[in-house]
Amino acid sequence: MALDDPHVWPSEPPHADGHRPGRTAAGLLPFVGDEVLPCGRLLSRVWEQVRDAAPAADPHTVSCPHCREAVEGLATVTAATQALRAEDPPGLQTLADRVMNVVRAEIRLGRLLPLADPDRELRIAENAAAKVLRQAADTVPGVRASTCRLVPAGEGTDVRVTMTLAASLDRPLPDRVDQVRRSVLHSAGPYLGLAVTTVDIVVVDVLEPWPPLSPGHPTGGGT
Amino acid sequence: MTQRIASPQRGCDLPDGLLAVRAAEGDEDSFAVLVQRHNRSLLALARGMLGNPQDAEEAVQDAFVSAWRRLPEYRHSAEFSTWMYRITINRCLTMRRRRRPPPVPLDTVAEPATGDARSQPARSAEQDAATEALSRALAELDDGQRICWILRELQGLPYNEIAHVTRTSEQTVRGRLFRARRSLQEAMGPWR
Numbered sequence: 417m418a419l420d421d422p423h424v425w426p427s428e429p430p431h432a433d434g435h436r437p438g439r440t441a442a443g444l445l446p447f448v449g450d451e452v453l454p455c456g457r458l459l460s461r462v463w464e465q466v467r468d469a470a471p472a473a474d475p476h477t478v479s480c481p482h483c484r485e486a487v488e489g490l491a492t493v494t495a496a497t498q499a500l501r502a503e504d505p506p507g508l509q510t511l512a513d514r515v516m517n518v519v520r521a522e523i524r525l526g527r528l529l530p531l532a533d534p535d536r537e538l539r540i541a542e543n544a545a546a547k548v549l550r551q552a553a554d555t556v557p558g559v560r561a562s563t564c565r566l567v568p569a570g571e572g573t574d575v576r577v578t579m580t581l582a583a584s585l586d587r588p589l590p591d592r593v594d595q596v597r598r599s600v601l602h603s604a605g606p607y608l609g610l611a612v613t614t615v616d617i618v619v620v621d622v623l624e625p626w627p628p629l630s631p632g633h634p635t636g637g638g639t
Numbered sequence: 640m641t642q643r644i645a646s647p648q649r650g651c652d653l654p655d656g657l658l659a660v661r662a663a664e665g666d667e668d669s670f671a672v673l674v675q676r677h678n679r680s681l682l683a684l685a686r687g688m689l690g691n692p693q694d695a696e697e698a699v700q701d702a703f704v705s706a707w708r709r710l711p712e713y714r715h716s717a718e719f720s721t722w723m724y725r726i727t728i729n730r731c732l733t734m735r736r737r738r739r740p741p742p743v744p745l746d747t748v749a750e751p752a753t754g755d756a757r758s759q760p761a762r763s764a765e766q767d768a769a770t771e772a773l774s775r776a777l778a779e780l781d782d783g784q785r786i787c788w789i790l791r792e793l794q795g796l797p798y799n800e801i802a803h804v805t806r807t808s809e810q811t812v813r814g815r816l817f818r819a820r821r822s823l824q825e826a827m828g829p830w831r
Contacts, residue, residue, distance in 0.1 A: 447810065447813065447814040447817070448814075449814075449817065449818060449821070450814075450817055459817075460813060460816070460817040460820075463817065463820050464813075464816070467791065467792060489824060490820060490824055492769065492824075492827045492828075493773065493820065493823045493824050493827050495766075495769065496766075496769040496770050496772065496773035496827065497773065497792050497793075499766055499769070499770045500687075500770050500773060500774070500793065501792070501793055503683075503770075504679075505679065505682040505683055505686060505692065505695070506692070507682075507692070507696060508678055508679055508682065511678055511682065511696050511699060511700060512671070512674045512675055512678050514700055515674050515678075515700050515703040515704060515707075516667070516670075516671050516674065518700075518704050518707075519667050519670055519671075519703075519704065519707045520667055522707065522708070523665065523667065524664075524665035524711075525665070526664070526665060543664060543665035543666070546664060546665075546666070547666050547668070550661065550666070560653055560657055561661075562657055562660045562661070563660055563661075563664060564664065565664075582657055621657075
């Protein structure tokens with residue numbers, strides 16, 4: 417079973433979301449079970465506004481006794497929900513560590529590439545080299561490397577690098593790309609010992625110029 | 640030789656999509672940033688779905704490991720967060736199906752206060768009991784309603800994203816949310 421197969425999802429009988437024809441004032445299709453309050457508002461909308469926590473934005477909700485009653489009816493659930501939302505699940509770092517232990521045990525090396533040392537037949541894993549070359553590209557201001565592939569070029573120890581970048585547009589792209597190419601070649605040759613003949617670069621995405629990283633960088637959570 | 644740079648801070652200015660591309664090519668440091676960035680919300684989601692912290696941690700760990708293995712096939716047709724929500728939800732549903740007894744509600748066994756610096760601020764016993772009652776009521780909802788409620792109320796996702804995660808319409812999401820709230824309201828009646 418694929419993890420995001422649609423068929424494993426819970427479904428409801430078709431009638432569960434059957435709706436009466438016609439739309440409400442807000443342009444929403446009503447659904448079975450929803451209530452129109454005496455003031456004309458849908459109960460489902462009033463409850464939804466509670467979640468958005470901006471009652472002041474809607475003077476009606478503040479002054480209307482029917483809407484207030486609806487909000488108060490859900491107050492217990494709302495308070496308990498807020499408490500549940502505030503709970504910080506324990507063991508986050510432990511979980512992250514456990515995940516990364518499994519991941520690091522499953523490192524994907526990629527192909528093995530020859531280093532420019534034919535006598536000793538040294539090899540380097542593509543993914544290890546790619547990581548170093550991405551870091552080299554990342555040192556150029558306004559640039560972040562995306563994909564980085566290395567393939568042998570011909571029979572000898574020559575290697576071809578293909579890289580895609582995201583870049584901000586506050587400076588001319590050709591200059592940026594040249595800088596990246598120089599930085600990549602500098603890392604590939606003297607540091608890794610790869611005989612890179614070509615560095616193909618494609619800019620595939622535009623980055624907003626970003627402020628410098630602060631130590632307390634907030635982490636997103638899908639919101 | 641080069642020094643290994645594996646600080647979790649490295650790359651945390653990068654958007655999810657870029658980190659996912661790098662991780663798909665075997666860059667585990669980029670994946671570590673994604674794990675740090677999303678584990679909190681996925682764990683909250685799994686706890687809401689499964690009811691107990693141990694199962695939730697297992698589900699999220701499995702989901703991340705599956706994601707790591709499947710990243711090379713991840714086509715970016717959905718946001719990384721959406722993709723992770725789906726994998727985690729499916730993992731939770733699979734675990735629930737495998738489990739015979741109904742899920743043990745969250746916090747059924749009161750955990751002793753640890754008093755360490757990271758513990759929650761003390762809540763009143765009444766508040767604890769109300770939260771526990773809500774968790775019980777949540778466990779009684781059907782999966783579709785519970786998933787919509789968690790994504791909306793605990794994760795704060797907008798309707799269109801919930802519809803995208805659950806592969807339904809926004810209208811269906813609205814209906815499920817309304818029914819979930821109504822059921823929870825009824826279940827919490829004694830607490831008024």
